[in-house]
Amino acid sequence: MRKRVFLLVAVLVFSLVFPSNLSIGHAMEKADTNELDISSSYYFIYYNGEKQEINLNEEVVLHLNGWTNEKQEAVEGYLTDSLGDHEVFSMNVGEEREQLPLSEEKSILYRIVPSDSYKAEQVEPVTFTDQVTVIAQNDNGTSIEEVKTVDEYGTVVRKQGLTYYSIGENQQKTLISKEEYDALNLVTDPSSSEKVEEPSTPSEEVPEVTQDDEMVQPEKDQDASLENEETSKSTTTEESPSVMPKAKASRAMIQSAVLNPSINYASFVDGKWQSPVKDGILSGTSGQSKQLEAMKIYLANANYAGSVTYKTHVQGYGWMTSKTDGAESGAPGEGKRMEAVQIALTGDMAKHYDIYYRLHVQTFGWLGWAKNGASAGTEGLSKRVEAMEIKLVAKGAQAPGSTDNSFITKPSVTYATHVQTIGWQDAVADGEMSGTSGQSNRLEGIKIDLKNKPYSGSIEYSTHVQSIGWQNAVSNGALSGTSGQSKRLEGIRINLTGDMAKHYDVYYRVHAQTYGWLGWAKNGASAGTEGLAKRLEGIEIILVNKGAQAPGSTSTSFVKKPSVSYSTHVQGKGWISSVKDGASSGTTGQAKRLEAIKIELNNASFQGDIVYSTHIQGTGWVTNSSNGEISGTVGKSKRLEAIKISLTSDMEKYFDVYYRVHAQNYGWLGWAKNGMKAGSEGLSKRLESIEIKIVPKGTGSAVSAASAFKQAKAVFLDPGHGGSDPGAVAGGYTEANLNLAVAKKVEKLLKSRGYIVYMSRTNDTYVSLLDRSKKANALNPDIFVSIHHNSTGTGSTTVSGMESIFYKYNPAYPSQINSKNHNDPNRIMKSTLLADLLQKNMVGATGANNRGIYGETLAVLRETAVPATLLELGFINNPTERQKLVSSSYQDKTAKAIADGIEEYFKRF
Structure with missing residues (x-):
């Protein structure tokens, strides 16, 4: 009986020697992967061989000096703390998390992988996938598989051990024990107590496999094996009644295996084609951050007519034309990553078999299994394919593993608004406008949801509602705002949660009454208005990759009522404490003159300043001051007699500044606004107090120049x-x-x-x-x-x-x-x-x-x-x-x- 064997060598040694002042005085062996919590955070280090430093906490710094050898199997490092530098140690490179002790009580986990550029980040695994590797696969239908649990970064967080399988008469893969596996792969010679090896095909290379510390050797010639089998038939005794049944079972499985077709495939990685593998074995790399650029797939031992067809989604090209039976698909040698694949069977093969395939993708790790031409991988996310596995399964039989999340596309944000006189509009998505523009219709409610999420997390949002204020946040399609209460939305905040927030920014902008389209806000910042009684009329929402460019201007995304603060210099008192927003500065009933004033604009959402000029005793009108500068005199005993205040630029377009003064003999005069004169001129009357406030454009009361300003005719x-x-x-x-x-x-x-x-x-x-x-x-x-x-x-x-x-x-x-x-x-x-x-x-x-x-x-x-x-x-x-x-x-x-x-x-x- 022939069999094919694959070699698994797993020798990982971790040895660190620390001085006593780090409370560690002996070598510490690497912790068993299975003893660690799979969700424990660790430092993921992409290492390029250069000297680097990682701050592990406020006191301890990890120094990386370089590779320990040309094979890049380990990194030389040492620790520095408050006591200085410590002895150099070696840190393993590999697919698993390693443990680095910092003290007798504390340690950290890390994983190092070779990379062209350096990057170190502390990650917290949230998504876990079982990764199956075929260790041995025999022509009699038996196989050995190793199962490891990996996180979304491709890091092995738990080893689940070896499992043994055989293929039954109905072509179903069945779990068997190690003893059963050993029995099916050995033939007993009744004339001798020794075990006789089954023959292997001379033209095949058969490597050895380490399995539970037993070495299974290559088999002998098939004819010799069959001869031994015939001998055993004629010499069976009562002492060995079980020998014949085992031999017959082995021959039956050989005959069955010959009829099974095989799927073969190869990947183009690192500028060259890898050797082909088949039937679920990994092709490509895992944990090395290397991209697949192309692939070839073909059938062997096909027991029905038909072919395998496939195509790839390639960076910059999109979906390429379909290829068949070993032709190259992708862009080998162009440095362009594969991002997704579609694989299907044709002819009678498609009637009798399903073809399953899954991809190991940058950031996501192993995705779920896709089948029969469905897309696998990602699209629109600029993520490279790093490895693939392909299997044939009898038609309708169980999938090789989870089929969840086999294909991930760019996520979409959808939203619908409840509009005055219209009601709920149809949902729109990804930057389209919801609401109205130029119709003076208020938004009253909103629902926002995410589609095609590639990561865990949700979208949360809160609205500022007329006479209610900011509501509690809701998420994933729930109503924020009101319906049927005729209350306007005035502002909104939107943010992502979970891993979605790590990989995407959510941007949004609103069309607000008076102001039109405001700038783009993002990630929970307020958009719209507050305290200005302005309705929202339209909204646009879009997701962008984390840190990518905003979809437009981000200036003035949120407008709050601005504040004006001011302080006056009063006769006999000097500068008095600043007041704001309509409060009185100065004195009344004390016959004390104002001698100078400082005015400042606060919380201004738009471009523009506040400027002011005073009429001074013996001097007249002076040039404008602005933004906290002094207008008037100090130490000269000169009275202020009148004042003019105005806003500039966009502030002038959207707000009015009102002010009134308390003048000698007149008391409080009427309100002036926007540069009008307030006080008196030519009458030698002192100003004694002032009040200033800012209101939205056109919302203040009417003013009279005659009541605000008195002057000689x-x-x-x-x-x-x-x-x-x-x-x-x-x-x-x-x-x-x-x-x-x-x-x-x-x-x-x-x-x-x-x-x-x-x-x-x-x-x-x-x-x-x-x-x-x-x-x-x-x-x-x-x-x-x-x-x-x-x-x-x-x-x-x-x-x-x-x-x-x-x-x-x-x-x-x-x-x-x-x-x-x-x-x-x-x-x-x-x-x-x-x-x-x-x-x-x-x-x-x-x-x-x-x-x-x-x-x-x-x-x-x-x-x-x-x-x-x-x-x-x-x-x-x-x-x-x-x-x-x-x-x-x-x-x-x-x-x-x-x-x-x-x-x-x-x-x-």
Whole structure:
């Protein structure tokens, strides 16, 4: 009888010698693999032969010096602790965990494998698979298998020992005892007490096998064996009644085995084809981090018509075309990894046999058995195939092992949302949008789940719900949020657990009311808004490999209500403690001035600053400060009189800053916002306290500039003509000069009475009509008064008197820059009153001829936004009247009348 034998040599020696100061003074043998907890953590060291250090704890460092020999069978190492370096020892390289003592009480486990690059990590096994290796396989259908338990890293964590099998008449593999195996593989010669070896085929190489310390030798020639068998038939005695049955059983099994087909296969690894193996024997490598690049498969002893077909999924190529009967499948020599396979039988072979196959895959270890063309391995995960096993099984017979997780694809995240007015939408996956955009529909609930998980773990998520806040986390398709309660989702957090979290990041982003699509958040970070009453409207979720690039921008994924903090420097107190978000800083009822302020923006979700400027006693408005800088003075006893505060950039787009001040004599003034003036100007009133707050854009109350800011009335005086435009000319005098002389006298009087006065010009320069209105509109005074002198030109020189003009609409002269206000009834009413009061006061004070008031479409009156009038103080070409107009005393009377008329106007408005 022929038999084929495979050699198993398992000699692992571990010997460490430590000095006494490590509390270990003798050599320690390697712990039995079966005595260790299979789930115990260990250091997995991919070693490249270079010097490395591993911090085992706060005190102990493991040093790796290099290989002990060229075969890379062990690594030289030593330990360092608080007492210094210790003696050098040897650390085994292999497929099992090894034990390294640190003290009499403590030790660690490790495994070292050769690698092109160094890496050391502490791993905790969670997935365990039984790995079966055929030790001996005989033509009589008997075999020996060794079973080891390996974790997902391919590390042997337990040896389960040897098992013995035979193939019965129904082609089923049956477990037998060692004694039965020995009996089936030996023939007894009744003429001798010695055992006679069965013959082997001369053309086959038959290695020896070590089995429970017995060495089974190769068999002798088959003819000799059969001759002995015939002899035993004729010489059987009553003393040996069992000899014949055993011999017959052996011959029957030989005949049965000849009919069994064999599946043969070879792998391309490390730049070369390995020798073919067959019928479930491992092809490739395990624990060496080497990739299969191609494979060849063929049938032998096929007892039915048919072939084996197969194809491979290869890095960069995907699924390649199908190959048959020994042809190469893959990309040998291109350095591209195999990632998955499909193998099938054809013809009558497929009717009588199932073909099973499983792969040892990077990270995952041995996957489950696939069969008959199903995919095995991984797809979309960039994991290399490191080894494979293939078996033929009688049609419908039991699989060689577990069929779970034979093929692992890239995991998928699926999610569905409950949307206002729509209800539950259909689930989407992997970065697709769920919800709506541009429809102002709120998300009210969400369910999230994982599909095709390659690792243990789950997906957990929690939502921030209107009037509820953050809910407890749920997982794997459960509802987070509400349904039927009309409550908006405002924020969300999503994270992975277990091994899924070790290998993947989960990214997610939301479409939020007002803000649109926010940036991508990941791994439990908050996305959306909180404290802003903004609804979520859409969401996208995607998984990426751990540490891989985000699917887009990660800036501003979560918006919280920003906070503003501020501190004031108070007369007699100095800097007082900072307050925030609407609290009062300063004093009230103590008559103490604010002298300086610092304002800072906190928790800002968007780009932008807070900037502010103060109006200081004797100085006026100063340049902007920002983000905690001082505005005002310290140690100069100067009061703050007013303040302006604003936001910049994206902060300005999404938020309003509100502020109000407590001012001397006024108390709390009204709220100002976004750069408006708050306080007073020109009234010498101190600020005593301030309140500042930030609110979402457009959600705050209306404000009034008049209630937030008090100032002396402002008058814009416009001396007509000037420069290249002298106006009317008579008797050696120009209208431009007379206009400026009177305007300056009015300016001086008004300022002495506490008014703010602006001038369109202060010397003999030219200013266009439109530029005069532009300047006035930019300064926003309370009234506009244009001062002129009249002339009849070449006409009569006896015309005299004063007149005042207000704006009268004429469609033939459309406004250029004041379309909003030029024909405003309120402005025209105030302009008319202003002209009337000034006319009455001027005529009464000077006794001039009263030419009255009237409306006219004059450019400076049409284009100026505030109430405006144009005064004609007399006729320069009337010699009698000119004599008065050029007199300083007459100009004083006219100027006082104008100032009195303005003051009378302001008593009404």
